[in-house]
Amino acid sequence: MEALTREHYPLGLKKPDLLRTPTGKQYRELTLDAAIRGEVQAEDLRISSETLQMHAQICDSLGKTQQAKNFRRAAELIGISDTRILEIYHALRPRRSTKEELLVIAEELEKQYGARENAALIREAAKVYEKRNLLRQSEE
Template sequence: MKNPIQEKKRRLSKEDYPLGSKSADLLFTTTDKAYDELTLNAAISGEIKGTDMRISPKTLEMHAEISESLGRNQLAKNFRRAAEMINISDARILEIYNAMRPNRSSKEELLKIAQELEEEYGAVENASLIREAADVYERRGRLKEIED
């Protein structure tokens, strides 16, 4: 079955929200299951697994488009960062989260994480956010003290 989102020409807007009711034909999971295939009966019968239930980057991008149409640009950025994180393991996300806590990482360590996100995952928005945080932490004295 061809994924209709690949054929989508127009940008989505508030008229398309909620997607599950108004544009369900555009929704697919990361394993290419269609939204209407995600039923309780399918779960009980084993036709779908937990991995079939993960939101796809394309769906998050659609939510970003809708958010932008409403002037909610920060929310759109959040959706795009979330889309970038889909292919990063939960364990690595938690490691990065802990590294981002004040006084847990040096600026160099945070910049290495940003570089990793860009180079290994193509997560440009997340890398930018971490670089920005590293600069803010530096100005506010929230970086890990480096021992001699």
């Protein structure tokens, strides 16, 4: 596949043939008529990891590296349940987790889901929380 750049944005207008849902439906199949006929389900309306990666490429071409990283992290999270994501979100709140608990989450993300960017972010958070005294103290 060709590298995507600013000329390809917005993808839905300029490259709709590249867009698929997590269920494999093409972007063009997501019409009101299809929904009325019962051919579009809730799962069909979620964004795919591939689409998020394509948006990251476009951001890279514009020099928007932080936004590209955000899209890549989001792409990594697609395969994780909403429940688990919320649990991780709550664990990242100040004083909710020990350093060890955060490192276990990072390991889980990396090993179980291949979410290396998110694992690195959590490891970085653990270091910053430690430095700023924002970790929960272990019950020893």
